[in-house]
Amino acid sequence: MKNFPSSLAARYARDGFCILPDVLTPAECDALKTEACRVLTEHAQPGSSVHVHVAAVSAPFRTFAADPRIVGPLSAVMPHGVMFLSDKIVYKSPDKKFPTPWHIDCFYWRNTRPKLSVWIPLDDATAANGTLTVVPGSHKKDWRMVKMGLPSGDFQYEVTGGDWREGDVVTCAIKRGTAIIFSDRLVHGSTPNTAGQDRYAIIGTYQAPALDEPFDLDFPARKILVPAA
Numbered sequence: 001m002k003n004f005p006s007s008l009a010a011r012y013a014r015d016g017f018c019i020l021p022d023v024l025t026p027a028e029c030d031a032l033k034t035e036a037c038r039v040l041t042e043h044a045q046p047g048s049s050v051h052v053h054v055a056a057v058s059a060p061f062r063t064f065a066a067d068p069r070i071v072g073p074l075s076a077v078m079p080h081g082v083m084f085l086s087d088k089i090v091y092k093s094p095d096k097k098f099p100t101p102w103h104i105d106c107f108y109w110r111n112t113r114p115k116l117s118v119w120i121p122l123d124d125a126t127a128a129n130g131t132l133t134v135v136p137g138s139h140k141k142d143w144r145m146v147k148m149g150l151p152s153g154d155f156q157y158e159v160t161g162g163d164w165r166e167g168d169v170v171t172c173a174i175k176r177g178t179a180i181i182f183s184d185r186l187v188h189g190s191t192p193n194t195a196g197q198d199r200y201a202i203i204g205t206y207q208a209p210a211l212d213e214p215f216d217l218d219f220p221a222r223k224i225l226v227p228a229a
C-alpha cells in the first residue's frame, strides 16, 4: 500500500478534515453512480435522500470500501488500525435541493468509540449543486444539536450556538472522485442545490478495530481492514 505523508495526519489533526484529489477516475464515478441508482431503486425508502448499508447489498461498494486508495490514507490518520463500519449514499437531485444542516456525526452514535468518514462525490460537487461545507478546527469543541427537520425526514438535528464566522467556512468545490476525510466531531453540512442538479455522494464510516460494541452489530458489512498494530 502506498505510504502517505505525515503531513496528511497533521492536517487532519489540525483541521478535522483533509482532501485527497483523484481517488476515483471519472469512469469509476460513472460506474458507481449507476450502481448507486440501482441500490436506491431496489432498497431505499421512497423520498429519502440518504440510504445506509450500501456495502451490505452491493459488491462494487463493498470492494470500494476496502480499496487501498482509501485504506492507505486512512492508515495515516488512524494509527490504531482501520475497521470499515458502514456506508451510505447521500444525494441531491432536481427535486432534492435542500442544504444538509450543520451537524456533527458523533451525535448520531453517542457513547461509542470515535469514527471518521470519507465523503466522495460521484458528480463534480460545487457550491451550486450542494457540495460539502466544513468548519475547520470545529472538531476541537463540543457542540450541541437541536431538533429541526428536513422534508425528506433525513438529518433531523442541527448544531445550535455555532459561533463561527461565514469566512471560517470552507465550501469544498471538488471534482468527482476526490475524497474528503473528516472527523465525526467536525461541524459540516452542505450548500443548497440551487442548480437543481444531481450531486450523488458515497460516505464510508471507519473506526479503530476493537471488540464489537452493541452499536456495531447493526452494520453487517463491518470489517477489519488494518488490524491494530
Ligand SMILES: O=C(O)CCC(=O)C(=O)O
Pocket: 090, 091, 100, 105, 130, 132, 188, 189, 190, 201, 203
Ligand atoms: O452529502 C451531504 O450532503 C452531507 C452528508 C453528511 O454530512 C453526513 O452524512 O454526515
